[in-house]
Amino acid sequence: MSGHIPVMLQEIVTALAPHADGVYLDGTFGGGGYAAAILDAAPCVLWAIDRDPAAIARGASLAARFPGRLHLLQGEFGNMLALLAEAGVTALDGVVLDLGVSSFQIDDPARGFSFRSDGPLDMRMGNHGTTAADLVNSLPEKALADLLYEFGEERASRRIAHAIVAARAEAPVETTGRLASIIRSVLPPDRSGNHPATRSFQALRIQVNDELGEIERALEQAVQLLAPGGRLVVVSFHSLEDRIVKRFMGEAAGRAPGLSRHDPRGLAARPAAGFRLVTTKALRPSAAEIAVNPRARSARLRALERLHAAPMGAQRTTS
Numbered sequence: 001m002s003g004h005i006p007v008m009l010q011e012i013v014t015a016l017a018p019h020a021d022g023v024y025l026d027g028t029f030g031g032g033g034y035a036a037a038i039l040d041a042a043p044c045v046l047w048a049i050d051r052d053p054a055a056i057a058r059g060a061s062l063a064a065r066f067p068g069r070l071h072l073l074q075g076e077f078g079n080m081l082a083l084l085a086e087a088g089v090t091a092l093d094g095v096v097l098d099l100g101v102s103s104f105q106i107d108d109p110a111r112g113f114s115f116r117s118d119g120p121l122d123m124r125m126g127n128h129g130t131t132a133a134d135l136v137n138s139l140p141e142k143a144l145a146d147l148l149y150e151f152g153e154e155r156a157s158r159r160i161a162h163a164i165v166a167a168r169a170e171a172p173v174e175t176t177g178r179l180a181s182i183i184r185s186v187l188p189p190d191r192s193g194n195h196p197a198t199r200s201f202q203a204l205r206i207q208v209n210d211e212l213g214e215i216e217r218a219l220e221q222a223v224q225l226l227a228p229g230g231r232l233v234v235v236s237f238h239s240l241e242d243r244i245v246k247r248f249m250g251e252a253a254g255r256a257p258g259l260s261r262h263d264p265r266g267l268a269a270r271p272a273a274g275f276r277l278v279t280t281k282a283l284r285p286s287a288a289e290i291a292v293n294p295r296a297r298s299a300r301l302r303a304l305e306r307l308h309a310a311p312m313g314a315q316r317t318t319s
Helices: 009-016 033-041 053-058 060-065 077-086 132-138 141-152 157-170 176-186 198-209 211-225 239-252 287-292
Strands: 023-026 045-050 070-074 092-098 226-236 275-277 300-306
Touching (some): 009 033, 009 092, 023 033, 033 045, 045 077, 077 092, 077 211, 132 141, 132 157, 176 198, 198 211, 211 239, 226 239, 239 300
Parallel strands (some): 023 045, 092 226
Antiparallel strands (some): 226 300, 275 300
């Protein structure tokens, strides 16, 4: 899997705890690093989803290495219920989601995810839909500023949006290099050492791929698929993602924020939680891993386990 270093690989396998004859889902196949480790860890069956046709094509060699055990599905992980149902799978022993962008996508200038190499301003994880160039060249200035602020947590969003609108009046902004240059022209160097365009590129990528909506849909569907003892393991890479995962898992485990003592609803008994937190707080990559793979530095791993029986009618299908 040249070019792809799976983040927190050992921690993922430990949290998932794959066992013989188990059925698992890697919802973000990417370079196949997690998939290979899970299949090596136990004689189990793994289904893998990726919206990128290139990732599915790359996975053919790994599927050949594990005949009958690795099954690849092209689609969005936020649609896992339908994708798996079509394949006859209605229950799982575990689900893994790596919410980061694949290294294959970041490192390919033609995909338009990175400002480090000039390329078309695309940013689509799949091969259809609105591109980043579409957004940059069509959104009104206020809408563009709001997007950069909400999804990039960019405090200089208004200044950047104004500069983009002025630049596109001269010529459409169609490449990553030109967009990065526009942003750099109005922002001072970041004291953290990050490129000034980092947050804006993140915001556009999230919007193009509806990443936060995908995460929410995937979490809801994953817990519906988990059999008793099944685990959901998620690695996130920025605060917007981690906030969603932390809140979802906390609520599933009965750790929702308490009501005011003046609210009569607080007197009612809460239903028993159907899940428990495997990780009471997010796990972080080791210093040694970060030294080898700097892209791991922002990773956060959280895991949840189903305690109660799965919904009536759910049954495990292995192939």
